[in-house]
Amino acid sequence: MKLVEYADRDMMMLDLADKIASELAMALDREDRAALAVPGGTTPGPVFDALSAVDLDWARVDVMLTDERWVPEDNPRSNTALLKKRLLTDKAAAARLIPLYGGTSAPEDCLDTLSEGIRGALPLSVVLLGMGEDMHTASLFPGADRLSDGLSPKAPALLPMRAPGADEPRVTLTAPVLNGAMSKHLLIMGEGKRAALASAIDAADAFDAPVKAVLTDMTVHWAA
Numbered sequence: 145m146k147l148v149e150y151a152d153r154d155m156m157m158l159d160l161a162d163k164i165a166s167e168l169a170m171a172l173d174r175e176d177r178a179a180l181a182v183p184g185g186t187t188p189g190p191v192f193d194a195l196s197a198v199d200l201d202w203a204r205v206d207v208m209l210t211d212e213r214w215v216p217e218d219n220p221r222s223n224t225a226l227l228k229k230r231l232l233t234d235k236a237a238a239a240r241l242i243p244l245y246g247g248t249s250a251p252e253d254c255l256d257t258l259s260e261g262i263r264g265a266l267p268l269s270v271v272l273l274g275m276g277e278d279m280h281t282a283s284l285f286p287g288a289d290r291l292s293d294g295l296s297p298k299a300p301a302l303l304p305m306r307a308p309g310a311d312e313p314r315v316t317l318t319a320p321v322l323n324g325a326m327s328k329h330l331l332i333m334g335e336g337k338r339a340a341l342a343s344a345i346d347a348a349d350a351f352d353a354p355v356k357a358v359l360t361d362m363t364v365h366w367a368a
């Protein structure tokens with residue numbers, strides 16, 4: 145794992161967007177298509193704003209979330225709504241969205257269809273992850289009902305996840321899919337998350353600190 149500390153948050157967002165854009169461009173030089181997975185939540189919006197304006201052959205890029213809260217797009221907690229509003233706009237509007245929400249009452253009811261779409265886009269060229277102060281990443285939460293399945297090297301690409309720390313059912317890309325990305329970035333801000341990262345590094349295993357499962361070869365981007 146490599147930790148990059150930035151003097152300020154704005155600089156971090158712009159630098160990170162630039163890095164992701166060049167990694168996608170390199171992937172498109174090698175392959176017909178590139179795949180980018182990004183988090184939801186409160187942190188990545190400014191990276192999305194910067195990325196969406198980048199000149200790239202977006203029509204050859206598949207974009208998916210690392211995880212989704214099982215809520216419709218008109219719910220303010222919808223990660224898909226954030227993605228559509230802040231990333232899949234401007235030049236990046238030409239990218240193909242691989243959905244992680246299927247509109248059924250439970251994720252299990254359309255898991256096969258969603259998984260099929262994801263499998264067709266793998267492996268990921270670039271993954272950008274977020275992290276909560278509870279050390280969850282994507283929707284791999286401490287204490288989640290299927291955490292052990294999600295951390296397994298034999299995990300399917302996508303799993304439903306329910307956890308005491310999550311307000312609603314989730315779906316999440318699993319550890320092997322996240323770790324299979326050619327390039328991995330973790331974006332965190334503030335002292336609380338910096339301390340959480342340190343705790344995860346020191347943790348005995350990933351069950352109490354799921355982000356630990358994806359830290360190998362990770363670049364962590366942090367600003368106070």
Ligand SMILES: O=C1O[C@H](COP(=O)(O)O)[C@@H](O)[C@H](O)[C@H]1O
Pocket residue numbers: 182183184185186187188210211212213223273274275276277281282283
């Ligand atoms: O619930 C989620 O939380 C994490 C962290 O979100 P943040 O608001 O602290 O940035 C996020 O990475 C994940 O995609 C999201 O579903």
